[in-house]
Amino acid sequence: MRLEARTAFVTGGASGIGAATARRLAAEGARVAIGDLDEAGAREVAAEIDGFGCALDVADAASARAAVAAATEALGPVDVLVNNAGTDRFAFFVRSDEELWDFVLGVNLRGVLACTHAVLPSMHERGRGVIVNVASEAGRVGSQGSATYSAAKAGVIGFTKAIARESARYGVRCNAVAPGPIETPLLNGAEAQLGELGARLKQGMIDATAMRRSGEPEEIAAAIAFLASDDASYVTGQTLNVSGGLSMW
Numbered sequence: 055m056r057l058e059a060r061t062a063f064v065t066g067g068a069s070g071i072g073a074a075t076a077r078r079l080a081a082e083g084a085r086v087a088i089g090d091l092d093e094a095g096a097r098e099v100a101a102e103i104d105g106f107g108c109a110l111d112v113a114d115a116a117s118a119r120a121a122v123a124a125a126t127e128a129l130g131p132v133d134v135l136v137n138n139a140g141t142d143r144f145a146f147f148v149r150s151d152e153e154l155w156d157f158v159l160g161v162n163l164r165g166v167l168a169c170t171h172a173v174l175p176s177m178h179e180r181g182r183g184v185i186v187n188v189a190s191e192a193g194r195v196g197s198q199g200s201a202t203y204s205a206a207k208a209g210v211i212g213f214t215k216a217i218a219r220e221s222a223r224y225g226v227r228c229n230a231v232a233p234g235p236i237e238t239p240l241l242n243g244a245e246a247q248l249g250e251l252g253a254r255l256k257q258g259m260i261d262a263t264a265m266r267r268s269g270e271p272e273e274i275a276a277a278i279a280f281l282a283s284d285d286a287s288y289v290t291g292q293t294l295n296v297s298g299g300l301s302m303w
């Protein structure tokens with residue numbers, strides 16, 4: 055039980071990678087809080103693992119502060135933050151507009167800043183804590199139809215390194231995972247939003263992996279659990295690709 059007696063907070067834990075991560079962290083012994091735009095979904099997954107579920111909009115810093123305060127009251131101070139909530143609106147960049155930029159950057163980049171800002175002072179004060187950010191291979195290699203999302207995820211990778219440098223002296227580690235194509239509603243949204251073209255974008259990502267397959271949410275959850283645990287005690291500022299070898303640097 056690598057996470058015994060720790061409290062974890064997973065954003066976007068009602069679905070996909072976040073739900074798999076909440077289940078995995080609980081199986082490793084953590085008390086798990088889940089915040090999601092989908093409050094009912096968060097409560098449902100939380101009920102399964104005897105955790106705490108609440109409403110959260112990561113794009114709203116006040117909501118992030120309130121959700122972290124509620125989780126802290128229910129389960130104790132957050133030892134492990136998993137910044138997982140994310141979304142995309144697939145469109146070629148020339149067809150995107152400022153509303154799309156603000157929305158996609160607001161959730162995927164600003165949301166990571168807001169939740170980190172809500173937990174970090176307490177982690178510094180207590181001299182312990184781990185943050186795992188869910189970035190994306192899109193932030194390393196760029197993803198067609200997802201330029202703004204790629205920019206946000208590259209931002210998350212840079213943010214991860216800066217927080218690792220600022221927080222090491224306080225006993226806090228910060229790392230990221232960069233998933234490749236993972237079978238979740240988000241990935242399959244490409245086809246829902248762009249039709250045949252979206253299906254081809256997804257297949258293109260799968261063909262770009264060395265393993266020539268998509269991944270399962272549990273395969274990302276396993277990497278997050280490793281980074282959250284003391285098995286990764288000398289690892290900070292890193293982005294671990296969990297992508298069937300899509301990129302190899």
Ligand SMILES: NC(=O)c1ccc[n+]([C@@H]2O[C@H](COP(=O)([O-])OP(=O)(O)OC[C@H]3O[C@@H](n4cnc5c(N)ncnc54)[C@H](O)[C@@H]3O)[C@@H](O)[C@H]2O)c1
Nearest residue numbers: 066069070071091111112139140190233235236238240241
């Ligand atoms: N699926 C993939 O192929 C893939 C690849 C690389 C990275 N990712 C990243 O993995 C993370 C999880 O995505 P997923 O694939 O499991 O998608 P998903 O759609 O299954 O789950 C995303 C969850 O985030 C929640 N959410 C969305 N906006 C939110 C907000 N503003 N505040 C709080 N919660 C919000 C949703 O309600 C949902 O429960 C995201 O950061 C995504 O960018 C996914």
